[in-house]
Amino acid sequence: MLSIRNLKAAIEDKEILKGISLEVKPGEVHAIMGPNGSGKSTLAQVLAGHPFYEATEGDIEFQGKDLLDLDPNERAGEGLFLGFQYPVEIPGVSNTYFLRNALNAILEYREEEPMDALTFKKLLKEKMEVVGMKDELLKRPVNTGFSGGEKKRNEIFQLLVLNPKLAILDETDSGLDIDALKVVSDGVNNFRNEENGVVLVTHYQRLLNYIQPDFVHVLMEGKIVRSGGKELALELEERGYDWLREEVN
Amino acid sequence: MNTTTTFPLLNAINELETHFDFQAIAKAKLQETGLPTVRDEAWRFTDIRALNQLDLPVASTDTEFEDTDKWWSKGIVNAVTVPYVNGDFDINAELPEGVKLYTCNTAPEELKSQIGSALTDDKTPFVDLNHVLAKKVMILHVSKNADVSRVIHIKGITSADVQVHPRILVIAESFSRVQIVETWQGPAASRYFVNPLSEFVVNAGAIVSHTKLQDDSKTAFHIASIFVKQYGDSQYINHAVQFGAHVGRNDIVAELAASNSVCTLNGLYLPTAKQIHDTHSLVHHAMPHCESHELYKGALSEKGQGVFNGAIYVHKDAQKTNAYQTNRALLLSDNAKVNTKPQLEIYADDVRCSHGATIGQLDKQAMFYLQSRGLDPEVAKAMLTVAFTAEAIADMPEVELRDVIDDMLIEHFSN
Numbered sequence: 001m002l003s004i005r006n007l008k009a010a011i012e013d014k015e016i017l018k019g020i021s022l023e024v025k026p027g028e029v030h031a032i033m034g035p036n037g038s039g040k041s042t043l044a045q046v047l048a049g050h051p052f053y054e055a056t057e058g059d060i061e062f063q064g065k066d067l068l069d070l071d072p073n074e075r076a077g078e079g080l081f082l083g084f085q086y087p088v089e090i091p092g093v094s095n096t097y098f099l100r101n102a103l104n105a106i107l108e109y110r111e112e113e114p115m116d117a118l119t120f121k122k123l124l125k126e127k128m129e130v131v132g133m134k135d136e137l138l139k140r141p142v143n144t145g146f147s148g149g150e151k152k153r154n155e156i157f158q159l160l161v162l163n164p165k166l167a168i169l170d171e172t173d174s175g176l177d178i179d180a181l182k183v184v185s186d187g188v189n190n191f192r193n194e195e196n197g198v199v200l201v202t203h204y205q206r207l208l209n210y211i212q213p214d215f216v217h218v219l220m221e222g223k224i225v226r227s228g229g230k231e232l233a234l235e236l237e238e239r240g241y242d243w244l245r246e247e248v249n
Numbered sequence: 250m251n252t253t254t255t256f257p258l259l260n261a262i263n264e265l266e267t268h269f270d271f272q273a274i275a276k277a278k279l280q281e282t283g284l285p286t287v288r289d290e291a292w293r294f295t296d297i298r299a300l301n302q303l304d305l306p307v308a309s310t311d312t313e314f315e316d317t318d319k320w321w322s323k324g325i326v327n328a329v330t331v332p333y334v335n336g337d338f339d340i341n342a343e344l345p346e347g348v349k350l351y352t353c354n355t356a357p358e359e360l361k362s363q364i365g366s367a368l369t370d371d372k373t374p375f376v377d378l379n380h381v382l383a384k385k386v387m388i389l390h391v392s393k394n395a396d397v398s399r400v401i402h403i404k405g406i407t408s409a410d411v412q413v414h415p416r417i418l419v420i421a422e423s424f425s426r427v428q429i430v431e432t433w434q435g436p437a438a439s440r441y442f443v444n445p446l447s448e449f450v451v452n453a454g455a456i457v458s459h460t461k462l463q464d465d466s467k468t469a470f471h472i473a474s475i476f477v478k479q480y481g482d483s484q485y486i487n488h489a490v491q492f493g494a495h496v497g498r499n500d501i502v503a504e505l506a507a508s509n510s511v512c513t514l515n516g517l518y519l520p521t522a523k524q525i526h527d528t529h530s531l532v533h534h535a536m537p538h539c540e541s542h543e544l545y546k547g548a549l550s551e552k553g554q555g556v557f558n559g560a561i562y563v564h565k566d567a568q569k570t571n572a573y574q575t576n577r578a579l580l581l582s583d584n585a586k587v588n589t590k591p592q593l594e595i596y597a598d599d600v601r602c603s604h605g606a607t608i609g610q611l612d613k614q615a616m617f618y619l620q621s622r623g624l625d626p627e628v629a630k631a632m633l634t635v636a637f638t639a640e641a642i643a644d645m646p647e648v649e650l651r652d653v654i655d656d657m658l659i660e661h662f663s664n
């Protein structure tokens with residue numbers, strides 16, 4: 001569903017991604033690990049179409065379309081979802097109002113009927129239970145004054161409500177306490193099925209105990225330097241990144 | 250100076266016979282000094298040359314106007330409507346209990362004598378123009394202790410190609426409560442000039458909400474003067490929202506003339522295309538222990554221009570004054586402009602005053618976040634802009650009207 005070929009990307013003329021290739025098929029979970037500043041979030045943001053980043057080379061195909069040709073909202077319409085490492089606070093826009101408009105915008109993009117208020121309410125209720133979101137958070141403005149963990153939970157909640165084809169989750173596990181980590185993982189597992197894909201950016205092998213990845217990739221200095229199965233994550237946990245750095249150089 | 254050649258708008262006063270001294274004085278003053286131009290400090294950023302050039306007749310009973318019913322009716326539930334059409338209104342309009350409607354020749358002497366009582370020296374030449382050309386003063390009297398259950402909706406309507414000078418006096422007697430909503434409209438894309446002058450006398454312990462919605466034709470001129478005089482323990486809450494007019498301006502002067510009164514001035518200005526929206530406010534803290542709060546938000550698009558001039562004057566007796574003022578503007582285009590000037594003059598020593606102004610743009614990260622969830626950039630922009638403006642009308646007591654304004658804002662920012 002997603003194939004990235006030799007992607008290079010820059011921010012303010014500084015090249016961050018230096019030729020990345022990655023193939024995600026329906027039903028697969030890919031974990032991306034790597035040291036701070038290696039370009040993981042950059043990759044995620046480029047996929048979602050953040051205007052600050054410029055893809056300078058390579059191409060990305062998503063669901064048979066040239067992803068780089070699409071605007072961020074069109075990418076969402078095609079079924080791409082980015083769980084932000086730092087979810088943005090939007091004062092004055094209630095969570096419910098925002099989600100309802102987002103969902104209907106996606107349905108409209110797919111030329112489907114908008115969801116009626118009652119069905120939407122039911123959907124919210126069902127998904128809230130999965131991620132243990134409090135009612136009160138729904139009425140509050142998007143992420144505004146949410147704790148770090150609440151913001152991450154809200155990202156997973158949005159993921160479940162919008163039900164995309166591919167979820168890119170950028171460190172959704174960071175800053176969570178152990179119970180929340182379990183809840184967020186349950187959320188992701190609830191989302192997973194044969195037809196959709198997940199790309200998990202994480203620093204912690206721990207998360208991968210809850211969400212079993214099919215592939216683990218290591219990103220260093222803007223390149224994928226190694227790919228393997230879930231045992232690669234265990235190896236990284238044990239040995240750190242230095243041995244890979246030596247191997248690359 | 251030959252004011253007639255410089256200001257064709259003043260042609261209307263030349264032939265006019267004045268009936269009262271104050272009219273004669275105003276007329277002489279106008280003929281002597283004319284109308285404001287960008288050379289006047291208070292009009293530096295508000296170029297009204299196009300208005301000054303208009304040689305418009307004053308609306309008369311012959312002026313054609315459209316059916317009043319087809320104008321503003323949205324969101325004002327449980328209201329009593331008093332149409333004020335081309336400066337004229339029906340003296341027999343039905344009003345809720347506790348409120349009486351008069352004009353000069355029907356009002357009892359003790360009310361008539363209050364006409365002009367809230368005016369201060371801070372008058373623009375447009376107040377003089379209103380003095381000379383107003384046809385029928387609308388006097389709304391709210392009796393002592395009355396708790397008026399229905400909103401009073403003054404529905405201002407102006408026809409094309411005329412000038413109109415509505416004159417309103419609201420007297421809220423002690424411990425009364427009343428909500429007044431003014432709306433101003435005229436035929437779309439028509440040219441006219443409306444120059445309302447309103448006075449609010451808010452007596453001891455009275456609570457007055459005054460919401461003003463300016464939705465005039467985008468090629469019309471709307472220059473309004475509002476004078477408020479507050480006595481002890483009173484509250485006056487003003488919300489002024491400007492959507493329409495080529496040039497829309499509110500000069501608001503509030504005088505806190507006795508202790509423990511609270512004045513709130515909130516509003517929105519939303520110029521787009523080549524519109525200019527100007528707010529000049531002046532709060533006189535004359536006595537101790539009074540509070541004033543002011544929050545204005547502007548969202549400006551295309552070549553829209555905003556002017557905000559907020560003055561707070563704390564007189565020497567006004568110890569323990571609390572005065573707060575904030576103006577925040579959001580520029581939605583590179584060509585939009587806002588000129589903001591706070592003015593604090595403090596002659597008492599034990600006061601708390603603050604003012605703040607910010608000019609910003611849409612938060613790009615927020616825009617991207619919304620777009621990444623599927624929202625079209627235009628929708629995302631509208632959503633963020635409406636959220637930005639929300640605070641300035643959040644306390645509007647007419648909740649249904651506020652919801653209508655929200656819808657108008659969404660529509661306004663969606664194209």
Ligand SMILES: Nc1ncnc2c1ncn2[C@@H]1O[C@H](COP(=O)(O)OP(=O)(O)OP(=O)(O)O)[C@@H](O)[C@H]1O
Binds near residue numbers: 012016038043
């Ligand atoms: N706006 C920016 N301007 C300049 N450099 C930037 C900008 N954003 C990111 N970078 C740089 O790009 C590089 C990659 O950043 P990125 O956020 O993709 O790393 P990451 O792998 O997600 O790191 P972490 O694990 O800390 O989240 C870093 O060196 C960072 O400083």
Ligand SMILES: [Mg+2]
Binds near residue numbers: 041170
């Ligand atoms: Mg990152």
